Amino acid sequence: MQGRNDRIGRPPAIGMARSATAAEARLIRSELAGLFGGTLRLRKVPAKKSKRPSGSPAPSADRCKRALAAAVAAFGAQDGRAFLNGHHRGLNGPPVELAAASSAGLRVVEAAIAIEARRRAEGDAR
Numbered sequence: 001m002q003g004r005n006d007r008i009g010r011p012p013a014i015g016m017a018r019s020a021t022a023a024e025a026r027l028i029r030s031e032l033a034g035l036f037g038g039t040l041r042l043r044k045v046p047a048k049k050s051k052r053p054s055g056s057p058a059p060s061a062d063r064c065k066r067a068l069a070a071a072v073a074a075f076g077a078q079d080g081r082a083f084l085n086g087h088h089r090g091l092n093g094p095p096v097e098l099a100a101a102s103s104a105g106l107r108v109v110e111a112a113i114a115i116e117a118r119r120r121a122e123g124d125a126r
């Protein structure tokens with residue numbers, strides 16, 4: 001029986017080539033199994049993952065660094081870390097988690113740092 005591609009003079013489609021390749025692979029396996037006196041089972045080997053670090057850190061790490069830099073500039077090193085890691089009532093959790101989640105979260109945390117810095121400056125002025 002003649003296929004449609006044969007009638008119009010086209011080369012076989014990719015799907016047909018893959019089928020032929022699979023058939024050839026089955027034939028080779030059966031021949032190898034005959035040589036070794038039984039069935040031949042091939043196991044799939046998982047692809048190796050690269051142990052090399054990627055070119056740049058994760059975006060969440062960059063956002064955490066930016067939040068830390070803003071907090072340290074506003075409050076100092078120790079108080080800045082305490083602010084980021086402590087529970088913030090207005091943010092309903094630690095600000096560092098919100099900053100790591102998204103860029104919008106980072107903007108909210110930066111705004112919270114500015115508000116808290118203003119509150120502390122007004123408290124010191126009184």
